[in-house]
Amino acid sequence: MKVVIMGCGRVGAHLAALLDSEGHSVAVLDTDAYSFRRLPPDFNGTALLGNGIDEEALKRAGIEEADIFVALTQGDNRNVMAAQIAKHIFNVPRVVCRIYDPLRQELYSTLGLEAFSPTTIFAQMLKGKLLS
């Protein structure tokens, strides 16, 4: 499958490496070339310098043929905007986005975005561990 990942932080790079090692075609976008150091040396995908809320950069990353788009930058709003561009402008079949703020995550989930809040997930997981 063709996957475009926006944001080459720890999670982005790790996800890119996992998908790549399973033979998927992966393109990673980041605004800082230094972030690409996180990709493993044997990474076969593409690493592209560019902003994921810019249509041109997304096109260069191959969003028009992508099956999956994942927004994983540090900025909730940037993720939200990029995810909506991928979903509503480029009609990517599966769009997933990270939103740290639980309230915003709730809102955008009701608006039809597949959004995850690491804050909620991690807090719930911790609570489960602590009280088990």
Add this chain to the structure above:
Amino acid sequence: MYIIIIGGGRVGYYLTKALLDEGHEVLIVEKNATVCEVITEQMGSVCFRGDGCEAATLAEIGTGRADMLIAVTGDDEDNLVACQVAKHKFNVPRTIARIRNPQNEPIFKKLGIDVTVSATNIILEHIEEEVPTHPLIHLLTIRDKGLEIVEVKISPDSTTVGKAVKELPLPEGSTLSLLLRKRQKPIIPRASTILQAEDRIIAVTTPESEAALRTALTGI
């Protein structure tokens, strides 16, 4: 009206000033404490410190009863989210977003923002108007009808000089509204009106047939 402004930068500051002068109830939401203090010092308690993209902040300032929310921060994505949260969570009837990157204009439209204002586009249009060689100028956009009012200049080398309006292959949906001619009162163009060099024609058209209209009027 109760108007909420997101972003206390230069645009937010002067916008608030103007809206207060008009007698509206205005509240600025600004993240930066120092900026907040300066605004409060100069305009009174019209500034709330917080993140305007957060639903919790917007709930606290009574966004539910706001008539309008205007997002004028320097980041397009923040303006988009502030407007969407206001619209979908608090049912604010009208949301306006400032846009830095003109490419984002159609995207914001598609994502449900009522009005977008792109400073870059406004500056470009104004400069365009001052460039005398440019044959077609945008005067006004009627957004909800998908129409625009444009001005087309008939240069001396236009092949349409000396032709009557009825001979011109005007695209469907375009209407010639007014003809401006030097040292004459404005003329309402009729089928028999003959075009002269240096005429300026004000027309109503759609963005799609803009190029066809220009070609029909100038022959170029």
